[in-house]
Amino acid sequence: MQHSIRALAFTLLFTFVVTGAVGQEVYSIWENGPPTSNGLSGPEINEGCPRNISEASLTVFHPEAGKSNGVSILVVPGGAYWVVCVDHEGKAVADLLVEKGYTVAVLKYRLPNGILDVPLQDAQQAMRLMRSNALAWGVSESNVGILGFSAGGHLASSVGTHFKTDYSHGLGDNLDVSSRPDFMVLVYPVISVTEEYGHAYSTLQLLGPEPDSALIELYSNDLQVTEETPPTILIHSGDDKTVHSLNSVMFYSALRNANVPAELHIFEAGGHGYGLDPESASGGWTALVETWLSNRVN
Numbered sequence: 364m365q366h367s368i369r370a371l372a373f374t375l376l377f378t379f380v381v382t383g384a385v386g387q388e389v390y391s392i393w394e395n396g397p398p399t400s401n402g403l404s405g406p407e408i409n410e411g412c413p414r415n416i417s418e419a420s421l422t423v424f425h426p427e428a429g430k431s432n433g434v435s436i437l438v439v440p441g442g443a444y445w446v447v448c449v450d451h452e453g454k455a456v457a458d459l460l461v462e463k464g465y466t467v468a469v470l471k472y473r474l475p476n477g478i479l480d481v482p483l484q485d486a487q488q489a490m491r492l493m494r495s496n497a498l499a500w501g502v503s504e505s506n507v508g509i510l511g512f513s514a515g516g517h518l519a520s521s522v523g524t525h526f527k528t529d530y531s532h533g534l535g536d537n538l539d540v541s542s543r544p545d546f547m548v549l550v551y552p553v554i555s556v557t558e559e560y561g562h563a564y565s566t567l568q569l570l571g572p573e574p575d576s577a578l579i580e581l582y583s584n585d586l587q588v589t590e591e592t593p594p595t596i597l598i599h600s601g602d603d604k605t606v607h608s609l610n611s612v613m614f615y616s617a618l619r620n621a622n623v624p625a626e627l628h629i630f631e632a633g634g635h636g637y638g639l640d641p642e643s644a645s646g647g648w649t650a651l652v653e654t655w656l657s658n659r660v661n
Contacts, residue, residue, distance in 0.1 A: 388422070389421070389423075390420060391420050392420065393418075393419065397419065397473070397485070398531040398532060398534035399480055399484060399534075400478070401416075401476040401478050402476050403415050403473070403476055404417050405417075410450075411451070412448040412450070413447055414446040414474060416447060416472070416474055419470070419488075421469070421489055421492065422453075422468065422471070424461045424468070425461070426462075426464050426465065430464050432464035433501070433503045434465050434466070434656070435467070435497065436465050436507075436508045436509065437467075437470055437490060437509045437544070438453055438470065439470050439486060439509060439515035439516070439518050440469070441511070441512040441551075441636070442515070443514050443564045444474055444475055444514050445568050447471050447472060448512075451638040452515065453471075454469055455639050457469050459649065466500050470489045473485055474568070479569055479570055479582075483521050483522070483525065484530045486509075486518050486519070487529070488536065490522060490543075491535075491536070491537050491538075491540040493507050494507050494542075506545055507545055508546040508660075509522055509523065509548070510549075511550070511552060512550045512551065512636075513551055513606060513635070513636065514553050516549040516552020517556075517565065519544075519547060520549055520595075520614065523544050523547045523584075523592055523593050525587065526544075545593060545660070546594050546595070546656070546659055547594070547595040548598075548652055549597045549611065549614070550597075550598045550648065551598065551606055551611075551636070552611060552614070554583070554585050554611065554613060554614045555585060556582045556583050557583055560610060562605065562606050584614065585614045588621050589621055592618060592623050594623060594624040594625065594659055595614070595615075595624075595625050595626075596625070596652055596655045597614060598630075598645070598648040598651070600633030600645045602633065603635045606635055612629070630644055630647075630648075633645025
């Protein structure tokens, strides 16, 4: 009863926006405004991959009645911490997963704009809200995962490795609810922010032009893995010239060294940013993830 009341309470805290789409809802995740502003205002630019984002939101997709498998996934699109590609790495992915019975929330997170805590504030809050609303949405509180692409993979892996730190600095909502994902799916993810392996533009947008060594170590998530990091599957392409595949290799190695269940798939070709593109040589990744999930979640 206590969990049901909590879920209902946080459902009511959402700001509801009617979209006209069946089984789809859009919510603002900060009822009283975010803990930290990123200093942006005015209209967003570019609908498919928006920037100038000043308000984080969740677009939640529900499967048809009777078809839910009880699992929910937070999808975190990429965009080098400069834009958020909510279409091809967000809504398109949600459409596919919903057909498989997953309840999916696509996160449009605020961009750092020089305030590096901002994206992680939004992602942690999104995870807490999804877990708070699990019962109301007819899914399990213990099967709430995260799926991230490119820089969104960095943000997703940050949620999975930094969950013991509250990046809202005690100013967020429902802080008694865990933001730790139960599993992670990382697709061509940025993991490292080092000069050698990181994606230079993502690092610049997140950490600024001259981050110190302590900050680089903190946000290089392969260095933050512990035995409590969630089980993870990683997808990459060997010819990715944007985000080196060693990002996934290093994270996989760190997971295995910490005895965390993990799976790694590196396609010979495919490049970067393909999303669900069936023409990509890496286009078979979704079947691999589906098999992994079916063996992972209850």
